[in-house]
Amino acid sequence: MESCRNPFIGAPTLGVEEAILILRMKLLLSILVLGSAFLAGSKLIASDDTMPIFRDLALLSDIGESEYHPDRVIAEAKLTKWSAKEPDPTDTDAYLEFLSVLALAGKKENGEGKIRAYLAKFPEESRGLFIYGVYSVRVGKRALAEFIFDRLEKDSKFPWKSQLMNNLALLAWKDGNKRLAESYWEKAAQLEPVSPAALVNLGATYLKSRSYAAAQGLFEKALTQDDSFEDAALGLGVCLEGQGKFEDAAKTYAKYADKHSAGLSLIFNHAVLLGTRMDRRQDAADLMQRYIQLGGRETARAHEFIQGWR
Numbered sequence: 001m002e003s004c005r006n007p008f009i010g011a012p013t014l015g016v017e018e019a020i021l022i023l024r025m026k027l028l029l030s031i032l033v034l035g036s037a038f039l040a041g042s043k044l045i046a047s048d049d050t051m052p053i054f055r056d057l058a059l060l061s062d063i064g065e066s067e068y069h070p071d072r073v074i075a076e077a078k079l080t081k082w083s084a085k086e087p088d089p090t091d092t093d094a095y096l097e098f099l100s101v102l103a104l105a106g107k108k109e110n111g112e113g114k115i116r117a118y119l120a121k122f123p124e125e126s127r128g129l130f131i132y133g134v135y136s137v138r139v140g141k142r143a144l145a146e147f148i149f150d151r152l153e154k155d156s157k158f159p160w161k162s163q164l165m166n167n168l169a170l171l172a173w174k175d176g177n178k179r180l181a182e183s184y185w186e187k188a189a190q191l192e193p194v195s196p197a198a199l200v201n202l203g204a205t206y207l208k209s210r211s212y213a214a215a216q217g218l219f220e221k222a223l224t225q226d227d228s229f230e231d232a233a234l235g236l237g238v239c240l241e242g243q244g245k246f247e248d249a250a251k252t253y254a255k256y257a258d259k260h261s262a263g264l265s266l267i268f269n270h271a272v273l274l275g276t277r278m279d280r281r282q283d284a285a286d287l288m289q290r291y292i293q294l295g296g297r298e299t300a301r302a303h304e305f306i307q308g309w310r
Contacts, residue, residue, distance in 0.1 A: 089118055096127055103135040111135060126158045134167065146171070162191035166198035178205075189218065196222040200231050207235065212242045230256070230263040237269060246277045264296045272305060281309035 133148035169184035188198035206215035240249035253270035275284025
């Protein structure tokens with residue numbers, strides 16, 4: 001789940017109870033999106049025994065918009081590229097990516113039709129059925145999604161079981177059944193190829209119980225799978241802060257920012273850590289000013305921090 005106010009902002013300075021809520025309040029309904037390795041052009045093929053790197057983007061319906069949607073930007077950019085010519089359905093991996101991005105971008109006007117047409121032509125492609133299930137959740141067809149997910153859970157040959165478990169966990173969490181959700185995430189973390197999203201969500205539940213060491217390993221593994229996954233970097237940083245390893249936490253934030261255009265939540269966290277825990281006030285103020293310039297929503301609190309550091 002996700003809210004306009006990010007509980008990781010300033011964590012754990014603002015209080016561990018506030019900081020260790022579910023990662024960025026972002027228990028999201030998973031959507032199939034190829035991650036940085038694919039986007040960078042590496043040979044990451046979605047074959048029967050290889051799962052592409054995933055992102056979680058389909059927000060739960062009762063959650064407001066956040067300030068950071070890098071994957072939505074990626075989706076729109078890819079759809080713009082495909083507007084001239086769509087991938088050929090016989091190119092399985094390319095077309096599955098296309099269908100998943102349609103679902104991610106919420107293209108109700110043509111997304112379902114294309115997915116159903118693909119399944120009619122390739123009914124044996126269980127990955128396409130999974131995308132249809134995710135899409136169904138996104139457009140409010142919960143019963144259909146549950147039917148699809150149940151069928152795939154019973155399919156011993158379905159290759160993306162970890163991601164499926166993550167989706168089932170998120171549905172259980174939305175229903176308030178946190179124990180069942182956690183059991184699904186535990187299963188997802190043991191399956192190969194593992195879903196980075198599942199690792200991050202399980203890590204977030206460990207954070208809630210202050211099991212920092214256990215959560216740290218999960219976030220590190222998620223970053224190994226997808227080093228551009230900002231939520232994994234945020235989670236790892238909070239784990240390290242919770243253990244009093246402030247230098248390591250700062251290095252984690254800085255390393256991510258050096259390799260990627262850091263998200264606003266990570267910038268805010270990094271600034272608060274520098275200014276309140278490490279007495280690097282000028283560096284913190286500069287970083288917080290960057291957060292404001294990039295359009296961060298927590299501007300009032302950001303200005304308060306800056307004034308306190310000067």
